[in-house]
Amino acid sequence: MNAADRSHHRRWFSLSRRFQIRLLQTGVMALVVLLWAGASHFGYASPLVLPPPTVVLRELVGVIVLPSVWGAAWVTTYSILLAFGLASGIGTLLGFIFSRNRKLADGVTPLLAWGYVFPFALLYPLFILWFGAGPASKVAYALANAVFPIAFNTMRGLSSIDRKFLAIGQAFGASRWQIDWHIKLGAAWPMILSGLRIGAGMATVTVVLGEVLGADRGLGHAIQQAVNTFRIPRSYALILITMAVTGGLLWGMERLLQSNK
Amino acid sequence: MTLKVQDLDIIYPVDGGDLVACQNISLSVQPGEFVTVIGPSGCGKSTLLHAMGGMLRPTRGTVEADGTVITGPDPRKAAFVFQDYSLLPWKTVIQNVEIGLIFAGSTKKDARRIAVEKLERVGLAGYRDMYPRQLSGGMQQRVAVARALALEPEYLLMDEPFGALDEQTRRALGVDLGERLSKSGRGVVLITHSLEEAVYWADRVIVLSSRPGRIVKEIQVHGDRPRPLEFMTTEGFTEVRAELFSLIESGSSQEIA
Ligand SMILES: Nc1ncnc2c1ncn2[C@@H]1O[C@H](COP(=O)(O)OP(=O)(O)OP(=O)(O)O)[C@@H](O)[C@H]1O
Numbered sequence: 001m002n003a004a005d006r007s008h009h010r011r012w013f014s015l016s017r018r019f020q021i022r023l024l025q026t027g028v029m030a031l032v033v034l035l036w037a038g039a040s041h042f043g044y045a046s047p048l049v050l051p052p053p054t055v056v057l058r059e060l061v062g063v064i065v066l067p068s069v070w071g072a073a074w075v076t077t078y079s080i081l082l083a084f085g086l087a088s089g090i091g092t093l094l095g096f097i098f099s100r101n102r103k104l105a106d107g108v109t110p111l112l113a114w115g116y117v118f119p120f121a122l123l124y125p126l127f128i129l130w131f132g133a134g135p136a137s138k139v140a141y142a143l144a145n146a147v148f149p150i151a152f153n154t155m156r157g158l159s160s161i162d163r164k165f166l167a168i169g170q171a172f173g174a175s176r177w178q179i180d181w182h183i184k185l186g187a188a189w190p191m192i193l194s195g196l197r198i199g200a201g202m203a204t205v206t207v208v209l210g211e212v213l214g215a216d217r218g219l220g221h222a223i224q225q226a227v228n229t230f231r232i233p234r235s236y237a238l239i240l241i242t243m244a245v246t247g248g249l250l251w252g253m254e255r256l257l258q259s260n261k
Numbered sequence: 262m263t264l265k266v267q268d269l270d271i272i273y274p275v276d277g278g279d280l281v282a283c284q285n286i287s288l289s290v291q292p293g294e295f296v297t298v299i300g301p302s303g304c305g306k307s308t309l310l311h312a313m314g315g316m317l318r319p320t321r322g323t324v325e326a327d328g329t330v331i332t333g334p335d336p337r338k339a340a341f342v343f344q345d346y347s348l349l350p351w352k353t354v355i356q357n358v359e360i361g362l363i364f365a366g367s368t369k370k371d372a373r374r375i376a377v378e379k380l381e382r383v384g385l386a387g388y389r390d391m392y393p394r395q396l397s398g399g400m401q402q403r404v405a406v407a408r409a410l411a412l413e414p415e416y417l418l419m420d421e422p423f424g425a426l427d428e429q430t431r432r433a434l435g436v437d438l439g440e441r442l443s444k445s446g447r448g449v450v451l452i453t454h455s456l457e458e459a460v461y462w463a464d465r466v467i468v469l470s471s472r473p474g475r476i477v478k479e480i481q482v483h484g485d486r487p488r489p490l491e492f493m494t495t496e497g498f499t500e501v502r503a504e505l506f507s508l509i510e511s512g513s514s515q516e517i518a
């Protein structure tokens with residue numbers, strides 16, 4: 001077998017591998033839908049609680065053209081992006097400042113680690129009190145959740161840099177800022193990136209959660225409303241829309257982070 | 262520029278007292294001269310080199326460049342080539358070569374032009390946009406040399422630059438770089454564990470004792486540079502190598518690692 005044959009063979013193999021994965025994913029999805037359809041068809045689940053897929057699909061088609069749904073999707077989208085943007089800016093800045101001073105870093109580490117795992121949901125009623133029922137409270141709530149992992153990882157990344165890299169900066173005459181920009185940022189980037197990734201996920205989940213817990217707008221609010229008024233098919237249709245919107249946003253944020261190297 | 266080390270002591274404060282790494286070292290390196298430093302592992306070779314490049318403050322004594330005391334690194338006077346190809350893995354080859362120039366405030370355009378020229382000089386022009394991990398160890402070390410040369414330093418301070426390479430690559434790269442550097446007229450201080458390398462590169466070999474590192478002997482090596490590989494078969498070479506061997510074997514019970 002010559003080289004061209006082999007590479008062709010490998011390409012064919014990798015294509016088929018990707019195809020296999022796609023097939024598997026589609027299979028899993030189909031299985032879920034099938035179980036869902038079966039459960040409602042054979043009466044295992046009351047159509048009131050779990051309407052059959054066909055009904056949800058019909059509802060989805062009806063709901064997706066409503067301007068109110070588009071409006072809600074827009075509110076959720078900008079809340080997530082705003083929360084993530086603010087958390088990224090504030091988190092990396094705080095992480096950077098803390099990393100500048102050993103003592104300060106050691107001092108704030110427990111606070112950051114604690115903020116990382118603190119269930120901010122407990123404070124959600126207070127967020128409503130402080131910022132109102134509109135998107136501002138959702139943004140603030142999501143910001144509180146997302147900023148800690150970002151600040152924590154940024155600080156950790158920037159303050160645990162291989163001495164070898166710092167020695168290069170020193171030997172080649174870098175100023176303090178040049179060391180920050182050319183050496184520390186590059187060395188810490190994988191860690192900062194993982195903080196930003198966690199932050200993106202956090203912001204997305206917590207904005208929607210906040211909207212469900214209490215809001216006057218947004219997709220989470222619409223779901224909550226649909227359930228409260230017993231429009232169950234509509235709530236499922238809205239859940240599907242929310243999944244699509246948040247999935248799209250996460251994908252977009254991931255692309256942005258990847259391109260930012 | 263003459264690089265002069267005078268009455269140098271370097272003591273590291275460690276738990277449970279002081280660790281004397283270098284003791285009473287005096288030496289000078291003339292412009293264009295190649296000096297190699299050999300000695301047992303942990304005897305203070307890297308410490309000495311770092312002090313010569315201004316990376317470390319001496320506990321006692323001074324390092325001077327043409328009579329001016331060196332207080333910090335100046336890559337235009339003496340540029341480092343570290344052990345273990347210390348390139349920045351997140352920067353491309355060309356960006357690694359440019360870095361000293363960027364730090365010194367060159368414009369992007371000037372830095373790029375000079376870096377391209379230096380990469381050509383070490384025979385790696387075609388690899389400019391690759392990342393260090395895509396290069397072999399020998400190639401990475403040549404990039405590190407190009408990075409040091411970009412600042413047109415008067416001296417190159419090399420800390421076991423070929424230590425991590427296999428014998429064959431090590432020799433080939435040694436001959437190649439030795440020739441280029443000889444022609445450029447720069448001075449070199451090279452630390453090595455290899456007797457052959459110590460002799461092949463040197464106009465003068467400096468032998469350090471085991472810790473605390475003191476100068477045991479300085480040996481002159483005759484023979485014009487650049488030297489062909491066959492230099493290693495000449496009588497002059499073999500004699501010095503034998504002398505070094507006995508010095509190091511007797512001077513320290515420690516093995517040269
Ligand atoms: N920053 C430091 N703090 C404390 N001790 C140090 C420090 N750097 C080096 N030492 C110690 O000083 C001694 C000399 O170290 P140095 O790295 O100069 O040795 P070396 O001759 O280069 O060794 P090798 O051949 O293994 O590279 C060693 O005992 C080492 O442990």
Ligand SMILES: [Mg+2]
Pocket residue numbers: 306307308420
């Ligand atoms: Mg060393």
